[in-house]
Amino acid sequence: MxxxxxxxxxxxxxxxxxxxxxxxxxxxxxxxxxxxxxxxxxxxxxxxxxxxxxxxxxxxxxxxxxxxxxxxxxxxxxxxxxxxxxxxxxxxxxxxxxxxxxxxxxxxxxxxxxxxxxxxxxxxDPDGWEQDRAPAKGTEQIIYELHVKEFSWDPSGGFPEKYRGKYKAFTCADTTLYNDGVHPTGMKYMKDLGVTHVQIMPSYDYGSVNEEGKDTEFNWGYDPVNYNVPEGSYSTDPAHGEVRIREMKEMIQALHSQGFRVIMDVVYNHTYSLDSWFQRTAPWYFYRVFDDGRISNGSACGNDVASEREMCAKYILESVLYWTEEYHFDGFRFDLMGLLDVELMNRIRNELDLRYGKGEKILFGEPWAAGETAMEGDAVPALKKNMALLDENIGMFCDDTRDAVKGSALKIKRPGFINGARGKEEDIIKSARAWCMPDDSPKTEESGTGIKSPSQVITYVSAHDNQTLWDKLTETMPGADEADRMRLNRMAAALYMTCQGSLFLLSGEEFARTKGGLEDSYNASITLNRLDWEQAWKNRDLVEYYKGLIALRSQLPGLCDKTPHAAERIRDVKKSEGLVSFAVDNCSEEGRDRWDMLRIIYNSSSSVRILPVGDGAWEILCSGEDSSLWRTHNPAGKSIQIEPQSVLVLGRASGDAGTTETDIEETQERQIRWA
CATH class of the missing domain: 2.60.40.10 (Immunoglobulins)
Incomplete structure (x- = not known):
């Protein structure tokens, strides 16, 4: 051979x-x-x-x-x-x-x-499958990352025992805490929270869990074996191949019926092992090899898939289209997208747009790799530094915002803006603009050459990788009590939810989800990884804070704007140590907005700050304690006090007498350009 x-x-x-x-x-x-x-x-x-x-x-x-x-x-x-x-x-x-x-x-x-x-x-096909449709798009997308097994495994969720950890759990629309009939869990809970998109962690057939083994076996699933087949351990009968297909379709149908769009987490950058069906049918065609004979391992999983080769690119494209057409998925999250090539990613984007309409299917990924890869010819990797070469509707996880807010995900003891790091103010204002101004590109080796618009940015502070937000705060705040961590958790949420870009959160972030400080829980026990629905109600005040932020977000076109000129809405920036303040032009194209201007203030210091607000009828929309102040009228004076380690959002009522002619002219100018 x-x-x-x-x-x-x-x-x-x-x-x-x-x-x-x-x-x-x-x-x-x-x-x-x-x-x-x-x-x-x-x-x-x-x-x-x-x-x-x-x-x-x-x-x-x-x-x-x-x-x-x-x-x-x-x-x-x-x-x-x-x-x-x-x-x-x-x-x-x-x-x-x-x-x-x-x-x-x-x-x-x-x-x-x-x-x-x-x-x-x-x-x-389940009954009614031909009539299954994705719900209409809303003003903003709130992406909630879920693992099929984690979602329903814990008894606190109130799911039928035979469906716990299975696709079928998603067909149970009215679950409550320990079946008490009072406290919603599962689908109803997510709907109440304001989630619009559910991102399902790997659910193709993967190799790291024995489908004939115990239900307690667990893995995240980033180990592809059969790319076009649903994972069997989530089905009620993995021995019969048609069952997993029907039950996955039932899951998607149920999510659609409850108002959620569904994103599939896909891993086309490597396979579970080199002894794959690819390798056995076409030796070394689907894998990268360096010119000195070394096996490429940019995935840190033992192999890299050669996406730039014609038949491999064809395979990946057809696989994405298959999941879209046969299973009605509404988007895709690409694991280690930086190991795939720009041409393929743009080709996938173009094909989805041709079939379903421009931007109808969401597409984003991790714009990095775990190491060097042996990409061939003129192929360009879809890394963060090459985002300018990607279609504006291909998004990336913005680790720069994540790390600016809470501290490095890779250096677990290093804090960010909210938990004590100094000198982060400039990165915070860049995060608010989704790094879209010409001078906003992070000055790092892996970053930098022009994000086109906020449509290319996934704004987040926690995902399945690395520590949960709560565990990161615990690590970087030794000696702090739970009240301190709760305050910082609220601040983190209010900060990233008032940045431009698309919002993403790890399931359970909103109720202080913990994994006991474990940084990488990919193969830890299900008891550590499962969603604890009891904690969701124990920490209901935090959940309500997230809920208020999400509901407010949909009313802020100045932050939801995904056009190339969106960053220009942010102006009048003020910065000092531990303090960032800026105004946001909040007028939509229709011009029928509750607030025409926003003032957003981030105070990470340990002291109260007092800032002038300006002319006009300003009201408090969100404070460090209450994210639902916007539901009633809470007027602000000529100056405003912002509490330590908190976020304050103010809104100026549209059409207020305090609006100047210059404001009106600038707003009209922007509306013409955005139109």
Whole structure:
């Protein structure tokens, strides 16, 4: 067998690229009433045998069929018989070596994904699936990151025991705390909070949990085995391939019915191991190798997928489109997007826009890699420093805002603006503008060349990676009591929710979710990772603070604006040690806004500050203690007092006599430009 480097040279040759790039979209299995067709791309295979089974594991094959080699490296066999529910794999001979492999293009599989399954997808649709539609877009998107198992595993959630940790838990719309009938959990809780988008952590078939094992087994799931198949451990019956498909669809249908759009967390940058179906069917084609023969490991997971190669890019694009079309996903979050190439990401964006309308499907990712990768040719990685090359509707997680607010996620003892770090004021105002002004680009090696608009920025302070916000505050505030940490938690929330960009939060951040300080809980116990719905009600005051902020946010077009000129709304910036203050032009294109101007003040110091407000009928919308002051009239005087370690949001009533002619002219000018 050739070495990895020899395979690389072969795949880069004109001979290979001229003879083996297959452009049709019919790889995998097509199973309908008219019959069943199997197609596998294995360009270097000398022979391929299709093996058919009655079950997804165990027993011997009941049929062995020698497949025919067709053009462009495709192997094919078809029958008039409908083989729905029949399992299969391939025996492949390449350069004298024989391997058994499942189908990398499969849509269904048996337990643990070792065998693929032929499936008539129409038979997996739940009742009413054809009528399933995403809810209408609102003013702003609030993305809530959820893990399927974490969501419903704890008994406090009140979910039926047989559905706990499963897709089916999402079909339970009226759960309450320990079934008390009073305190909502689950879907009703999220709806009340104001969540608009639910981001589901990896739910394709992954390899780090045994689907035949105990329900207590846990992993985040960033370990792809079968990219186009739902994970079986979240189904009520992982042994039957059609069940996981139907139940995932039921989950999405239920989320849509409750008013949530659904984002899929995808991991196309690496596979669970190098011994993958990719490798067994086309050795080293789907993986990067350095010119000295070293295996590329920019993912820190043992391999990097070669997204820049034609058939690999085609695979990823078709996979995204499949999840969108067959499962009705409303967007995608790309793990380590910096390991994928700019051309592919823009191609995915363009195809989604052509099919569903510009920007209708949300697309964003992590604009970094864990290490150097062996990207080939002229391909450009989709790193943060290359954001200017990406479509304006491809977003990125903004770690600069995250770290400015609460301190470095990687240096857990290092604080940020809210918890004691000095000299962060300039980064905080840049965060408010979503780093969109010409001089806002962070001066770091991995950052820097022009964010086009806030549509490219995901503003957040916590995600599944690293410590929870509460644990970070605990780490950086030794000796502080719970009241101090609660105050800082409220400040963090009010700060990032008054920045431009799209808002994102880890599930449970709003009720002080803790993982006991653990920095990386990817394979820790479910008891540590689960959502504790009892804590959501114990810390209800904090939840209400988040709820008020989210509801207020939708009424602030000056912060929700995603156009390239949005940063120009922020003006009259004032900074001193521990204090940042700025005004926001809050007029929308329609011009029917409750407040035409905002004044936002961040005070991270330990002392009370008093600031002049200016002319006009200003009112207090949010303080460090109460984020729902905007629901009633709370007038502010000519000057305002802001408490230590808190955020204050003021609004000037639209049409107030204090509005000057200059204000009106500037507002009209902006409205013309935004239109």
């Amino acid at each position: 050739k070495t990895a480097l020899e395979w690389k040279k072969y795949y880069l040759s004109l001979e290979f690229r001229g003879n083996f790039i297959y452009n049709k979209d019919d790889l995998g299995v097509s199973c309908t009433d008219s019959g069943t067709s199997f197609k596998l791309w294995s360009p270097s295979a000398d022979s391929v045998t299709l093996n058919l089974y009655h079950e997804g594991s165990g027993e011997e094959a009941f049929s062995h069929i020698v497949m025919d080699k067709e053009e462009k490296g495709v192997w094919h066999w078809s029958t008039d018989e409908k083989l729905h529910g029949v399992y299969y794999d391939f025996t492949i001979e390449i350069d004298g070596e024989i391997h058994d492999s499942a189908d990398p293009y499969a849509y269904a599989c048996g337990v643990n994904g070792r065998r693929s399954m032929a499936v008539d997808l129409d038979l997996t």
